[in-house]
Amino acid sequence: MNRINQKLKENRKLLSIYFSAGYPELNDTAVIIEKLQKNGVDMIEIGLPFSDPLADGPTIQESSTQALKNGMTSDLLFDQLKNIRKTVEIPLIIMGYFNPILQYGVEKFCEKCAEVGIDGLIIPDLPVDVFHDNYEEVFSKHGLINVFLITPQTSEERIRFIDKISKGFIYMVSSASTTGAKNSFGNVQSAYFERIHAMNLSTPQIVGFGISNKDTFEQATTYARGAIIGSAFVKCLTDQGLNGIDSFIDSLR
Amino acid sequence: MNRINQKLKENRKLLSIYFSAGYPELNDTAVIIEKLQKNGVDMIEIGLPFSDPLADGPTIQESSTQALKNGMTSDLLFDQLKNIRKTVEIPLIIMGYFNPILQYGVEKFCEKCAEVGIDGLIIPDLPVDVFHDNYEEVFSKHGLINVFLITPQTSEERIRFIDKISKGFIYMVSSASTTGAKNSFGNVQSAYFERIHAMNLSTPQIVGFGISNKDTFEQATTYARGAIIGSAFVKCLTDQGLNGIDSFIDSLR
Amino acid sequence: GYYGEFGGSFVPEMLYPNMEELQENYLEIMADPDFKKEFQGLLKDYVGRPSPLYLAERLSDKYKAKIYLKREDLNHTGAHKINNTIGQILVAKRLGKKRIIAETGAGQHGVATATVCALAGLDCTVYMGEIDIARQAPNVARMKMLGARVVPATSGSKTLKDATNEAIRAWINNPVDTHYIIGSVVGFHPYPDMVARFQSVISEEMKWQLKEHEGTENPNYVIACVGGGSNAAGAFYHYLDDENVKLVAVEAAGKGVNSGESAATSILGKIGIIHGSKTILMQTADGQIVEPYSISAGLDYPGVGPQHAHLFQTRRAEFLNATDDEAMEAGLELSKLEGIIPAIETAHALAVLSKISFKPDDIVVINLSGRGDKDLNTYIKYFNLA
């Protein structure tokens, strides 16, 4: 069974952390992953940097840009991850835009993911139907789960369809926004969280976008199985480097 | 008999000098006139300064502008000239653009001219036909001769007409140009001078524009009764002030 | 050559042959079917005529009348000026001229002249005040791109009036193979008439366009700004004889009519002669021509076309004015309400909308004589937009 599905069975709210591979320093990738596992993080989204990250706010954009400047590439990422499964047990997901993956070759990219022990992919600009029509098979062949997003604007019909074809979890975008930390959620989010909860989906949901601290983590996971923290963690890396990781994760629990 | 007609009877080539009233200094007008007579000049064109002297080149433009800055006005000119006939015998002509005269009132302007002893007017932008239709009578009434211009482009028919209505001399513009000194005349001018000569006009011609020295004076007066020097004299005033007058006139004879 | 007591040909004898040649030929040339065909063809395919007559709905809502804008701003080179220069270059070619001279203030007429000279392959020299050259750099560059020589006028106040003087002097110095393209309905006969005829296409189109839109050829008001007055002359032309159409000419009041810095010629001027024409003119008691002031470089001419002087004197047209401030606000208003940035000249015409009491079904046509791209620096500074 895929590590993601296994993790989703655990009886607690899951904490997932996103960071950009190759940031702050080119070879920090594996170190950060190991530190996150050590601190009890449940799942990790490894960002594959892209020059034009449309769905991201300034914090993650800047970390991507810096990672590219540092020399990050798809090949190098796979190289950095080649021994990661010797030390890391938790699910690892690569989150990246479609063009670098397309250039790498989707099938070859999936092969490499499987080879180094990646469990799933999140590709924000690969539409559900394009994936469904063209790439589902190759993902399955390599044991990779593709994670789809829903937003407050996603129609019920579409949510049902996504629920049907999802094999791991649904990435529930907290609000109409690009990535970036917020300090709290309001009534709009609560209503949205409740509405989705009431739909009784068969796929577990993990909330992302706008979660930055214990409060927002708890709000986001009132109904959902877990939540993803991205920008707030990247900002911590920017400000404090790898030394800030322990206390950042500690503050969330 | 008008002093101009009297002068035209003299048996020699007439030297006429133009300068802008009120230049270089506001009250130089009468002094310059007296000095010119003393040096044997035959006739004087007193320029009434105008803000927009269309037919003049840079030298006379600048002297007009300076004269206006000095405070020159039509009234002041008549005031400067009120005793001129106590000392000066030679013909005096006012040369000016039509608008200041129109604002003064053409009739009143003529009255004042007669009063101070002006013999004629040259108004480059008062067309022959407008003068002929509207102002001939008032000029005659005050004993003023209006001087018309012809140029190398003036048609024979028109020259004949101008000859017919002229009462003093015809101002023969030497070439297609605004005022301004030249060093010599070429074949084009000679042909033009000869052509006019051959027309056997009844009105004497005095040549103006481009005469600056003894050579050009002599060329201009091969056939004509005389010539007018303007820009070259004004330039002399600019460079040497009133002290340059004697030697300037001397150099021409 | 006269409009009532105004107009005429007060030119130095040196220009008499040129004037006579023009006077004797312009009507015949313009009546020639070949000329008409070439002129109409260029107006259509090169200039982009007809210029639209646009019902400005948001402006109409605000001023409670049906306000149409005659879109001369959409002409090639961005103003009505090109109608005249196209016409004159064709006249010049038929007169066998090889060189063209012109004066320009803000540079619009200079650009329009340089444009038609490029088109016709004729040599072009544009006289422009030294001060205007410095402050209208983009239009100077346009003229040079088009192959024209731009000669600074360094006399007098070094602006439009002096550029005109220099152009006339240049013509005196080269009378034979040169044609002088005057940019407005000013100067000696036949210029005011010739330029008005070339610009009359504006009201000619207005008539059939209004007929299409409103079922009537005649608006209640035609409003146009007046410097020399060529755009107004064109917009009024075919309505002159119809007293039901109110003609409104708008002059630049600068910092206020009585501020000493103004270009409201009809109020401040007296009858006089400028550039060969008897008209109303800003001058001293002694007949020296006064340099006017306006924030708009195209309206700071000390005179007004002789026909406008006549329309003013006979009260056939109502002469209003707008200050710098009023014009700038009107320009900004049109930009924000209709998405059209007008030339500051044109903005003066817009500025009187608030000064006239319209009836709700009044049809008003404003001649939108030019676009404001050339004035961006002035707008930017004035409204602190940078």
Added chain:
Amino acid sequence: GYYGEFGGSFVPEMLYPNMEELQENYLEIMADPDFKKEFQGLLKDYVGRPSPLYLAERLSDKYKAKIYLKREDLNHTGAHKINNTIGQILVAKRLGKKRIIAETGAGQHGVATATVCALAGLDCTVYMGEIDIARQAPNVARMKMLGARVVPATSGSKTLKDATNEAIRAWINNPVDTHYIIGSVVGFHPYPDMVARFQSVISEEMKWQLKEHEGTENPNYVIACVGGGSNAAGAFYHYLDDENVKLVAVEAAGKGVNSGESAATSILGKIGIIHGSKTILMQTADGQIVEPYSISAGLDYPGVGPQHAHLFQTRRAEFLNATDDEAMEAGLELSKLEGIIPAIETAHALAVLSKISFKPDDIVVINLSGRGDKDLNTYIKYFNLA
């Protein structure tokens, strides 16, 4: 949504509802008689269409063919961009949108968008690279005059690509009452198709205008510059199915195709995804998007519209290119021969006249997509005209 293998809708899920709303409604809205009437009315009375088809005689003499210029430079705001923004603002109104966002490079599309927002009374925000804001100050001022907010894009290379990213991000952050007016035939479906349909008026007019001039609707060549490709899309539209009409797309070669400073996407690009569309794209081996270079701010887009990618791949269109130097010389040549100063983008299309062997009776139409006033500073510097 596809042209061969190109096109599609590679958008983040956050934009799915907006994309779906547009995809489901745009054809129906555009087919509605009320929409058509309003769109046609504005194109005529506000934009100034039809734009003339002008036989450039001196240019024709030089290049030994019958060369026509389709005068999009005479449109309101000075380029073809307004055809599309007029169309999209009417779509946005019918979708009940209250706010408009747009990206812009040189500022022409930003100005065209700010213009239609003023006209429609809708709130307008334009994203523009921080570097472009500094070097295109006049267009920034125009947008502000028109009441738009101009927001600097500070990410990436701070030019057009990044402004587009910022606009998309802004839309993600305000998906409900906002419409994004893309300025070219790029982005996800339905944008390339919708923009091409709005621009297709160019070739629609060309057909009847050529019929009038030449007795045939079809030229031998249609030539247009391509950045994103909207003017070319409009000029090619009604000729796509007629193989006798040669379509020539001209890309910017910058300092030379292989100089490392170029925007010749068809030669230098590979298939990839940019701004939601699969197309040909300048990118690294690793799929990172490369910043292109051209002296013309409107051609330095790293991709090309998906339809153009298809036309390139199928060889239906011939893709040529022109360097900075070639384009600048061609711009100056048109100015001096025809009195028309073209946008530097457009000058690239003119620059290939010397690279094609025409037959003397070939009919050639060049889409004169925009006027060069916005480029005067560049021309001045390049030719040292100041």
